Amino acid sequence: MIQTDVLILGSGIGGLSTAIQIARQRPDLKITVLTKTNEGESNTRYAQGGVAAVWNEEVDSYEKHEEDTLDAGDGLCDVDIVKIVVKEGPERVREIIDWGARFDKNPKAEYDLGREGGHSENRILHYKDLTGWEIQRTLMAKADEFSNIEVLEHYFAVDIITQHHLGYMVTRLMPDIECYGAYALNKQTGEIEKLLAKVTVIATGGAGQIYRATTNPVIASGDGIAMVYRAKGWVENMEFVQFHPTALYNPAGENPVFLVSEAVRGYGGILKNRNGEEFMHKYDERKSFGSRDIVARAIDNEMKLSGDECMFLDCRHLNKEGFTAHFPTIYEKCMSIGIDPMKDMIPVVPACHYMCGGIKVDEMGRSNIQQLYACGECTCTGLHGANRLASNSLLEAMVFAKRIAEDILPKLIIFLSRIVFPIGMRRVRPTPRKWY
Ligand code: FAD
Ligand code: SIN
Numbered sequence: 440m441i442q443t444d445v446l447i448l449g450s451g452i453g454g455l456s457t458a459i460q461i462a463r464q465r466p467d468l469k470i471t472v473l474t475k476t477n478e479g480e481s482n483t484r485y486a487q488g489g490v491a492a493v494w495n496e497e498v499d500s501y502e503k504h505e506e507d508t509l510d511a512g513d514g515l516c517d518v519d520i521v522k523i524v525v526k527e528g529p530e531r532v533r534e535i536i537d538w539g540a541r542f543d544k545n546p547k548a549e550y551d552l553g554r555e556g557g558h559s560e561n562r563i564l565h566y567k568d569l570t571g572w573e574i575q576r577t578l579m580a581k582a583d584e585f586s587n588i589e590v591l592e593h594y595f596a597v598d599i600i601t602q603h604h605l606g607y608m609v610t611r612l613m614p615d616i617e618c619y620g621a622y623a624l625n626k627q628t629g630e631i632e633k634l635l636a637k638v639t640v641i642a643t644g645g646a647g648q649i650y651r652a653t654t655n656p657v658i659a660s661g662d663g664i665a666m667v668y669r670a671k672g673w674v675e676n677m678e679f680v681q682f683h684p685t686a687l688y689n690p691a692g693e694n695p696v697f698l699v700s701e702a703v704r705g706y707g708g709i710l711k712n713r714n715g716e717e718f719m720h721k722y723d724e725r726k727s728f729g730s731r732d733i734v735a736r737a738i739d740n741e742m743k744l745s746g747d748e749c750m751f752l753d754c755r756h757l758n759k760e761g762f763t764a765h766f767p768t769i770y771e772k773c774m775s776i777g778i779d780p781m782k783d784m785i786p787v788v789p790a791c792h793y794m795c796g797g798i799k800v801d802e803m804g805r806s807n808i809q810q811l812y813a814c815g816e817c818t819c820t821g822l823h824g825a826n827r828l829a830s831n832s833l834l835e836a837m838v839f840a841k842r843i844a845e846d847i848l849p850k851l852i853i854f855l856s857r858i859v860f861p862i863g864m865r866r867v868r869p870t871p872r873k874w875y
Contacts, residue, residue: 443471443589444851446620446636448596448663450474451481452833453642453815455578456840459538462585464848470587471634473594473623475658479575482644482659482816483833486571487700487768488555489542489563490837491830492528495552499560501525508831511557511730512824515676520821523802524831524838531837532564540577542566543765554705555829556684557730561705563830568700568766574833593626596662599639599670599811611671618670618811638810638847641667641798642836645816647695650791654686654698663817667798672808675819676796681827684710684734686790688749689776696790697772699752701829703785704728706765708754710738711784713747732826735789742788751784793832795823804843812843 445461447454450472458470474480493499504525509516536542542564545551553563566573582588600619603609609616620636643663647655668674685704687697704710704727710719722737723729729737738750754762759781763770773780798806798813800820806813815836822835 444468449642451483453836460844489565511828515824517821555701595624641813645794653791673799675799679795681793682735682789683792685787688786749786803846
């Protein structure tokens with residue numbers, strides 16, 4: 440059995456940012472991060488386009504970023520959450536830059552702000568087409584600086600521990616479900632271990648792997664969302680699964696499918712059919728800059744109308760030096776399957792990319808289960824509504840990690856009293872009969 444102050448499930452941007460935000464304020468607390476493979480494997484690591492934030496206030500504004508987010512979310516976003524994330528986002532981006540993240544700059548030494556679908560301004564900070572890799576690297580290095588953060592690799596969280604495990608009936612309508620930690624499979628020993636914590640944070644990412652064609656790595660199987668559902672916690676908006684319009688079409692088949700970032704369209708790539716004809720004007724006045732759901736549906740429709748297996752992204756008119764500097768990974772991947780983006784149109788298809796719904800949390804990242812928080816793609820904060828605006832996910836995780844830390848820290852003194860009596864010896868309030 441492991442006892443800890445804060446148990447965090449997941450080592451992507453949600454998990455590591457939360458760990459760092461807590462550790463930097465409270466070196467006395469023990470923070471344990473579990474991750475089911477190695478620390479660096481996450482959706483975060485594969486993010487390409489970047490982080491959206493209002494950076495140049497001469498041309499951009501919080502209002503514009505809010506409007507773009509609300510518009511993409513199709514009227515189903517929580518306006519207050521949108522305002523919080525947009526407003527607090529730039530400070531979190533500055534913080535991760537201070538921790539060592541290198542975002543690309545232009546020749547004037549200003550940040551090179553990219554553009555993606557649904558954004559009315561250039562506001563995406565990025566590191567080539569490897570933004571997620573750079574963020575994951577930065578967070579792992581930062582977390583390493585704190586001796587009170589311990590990362591346990593190859594620990595597969597199975598279930599959170601609640602009154603249910605003490606023999607009490609727990610139902611979804613109970614207002615007082617409590618979380619005491621989690622059970623996890625230690626993949627190296629094959630044993631299930633009990634991890635008791637004063638507070639638990641789920642940051643297990645999305646669920647793309649439930650679809651056959653997804654941009655998500657194999658770790659993205661929705662484990663945290665399922666754990667909360669099984670524990671009778673609240674999950675929301677699970678029907679809003681986002682499809683990215685431009686995954687690389689590779690007839691050989693691969694899992695995950697390779698993403699061709701929206702930033703390529705922001706850089707000048709144009710969507711066309713097999714005959715080299717543009718089609719996006721039929722679907723949205725912003726053409727290739729329409730929000731992701733509109734572009735994905737348009738491509739799907741064109742594929743159905745034509746019977747073709749893919750549509751195409753034409754980059755042949757772009758400067759090779761600039762393209763390869765901005766998108767080295769995409770260029771290399773295309774070349775590896777015999778497509779030269781400077782000579783051939785890149786074949787693309789929509790693929791499952793992002794879970795807009797998840798564990799229902801409030802503005803401080805609190806779930807409806809006591810002592811249980813959630814951060815990142817596994818959550819439904821209200822930011823994304825029916826469809827996430829490109830590059831708002833990394834931002835959301837950083838903003839909520841900070842908020843979770845702020846909410847947890849003053850409370851830990853109260854949670855402390857719970858751990859004085861080891862679980863099993865504590866008198867747990869029996870569940871009121873009316874909930875049975
Ligand atoms: P993840 O980064 O997925 O981390 C989840 C962690 O939980 C992992 O460490 C995993 O091993 C661990 N885990 C899962 N289940 C368990 C378990 N049962 N027990 C223990 N550990 C577990 N968003 C943007 O904002 N901008 C982009 O440019 C962008 N590009 C993207 C490109 C690609 C190809 C993909 C797939 C996504 C992209 N996204 C982008 C989305 C974004 O990357 C993710 O939404 C975000 O990184 C999720 O972070 P997270 O910390 O919530 O989850
Ligand atoms: C991309 O680079 O197109 C992905 C961006 C995102 O998922 O936000």
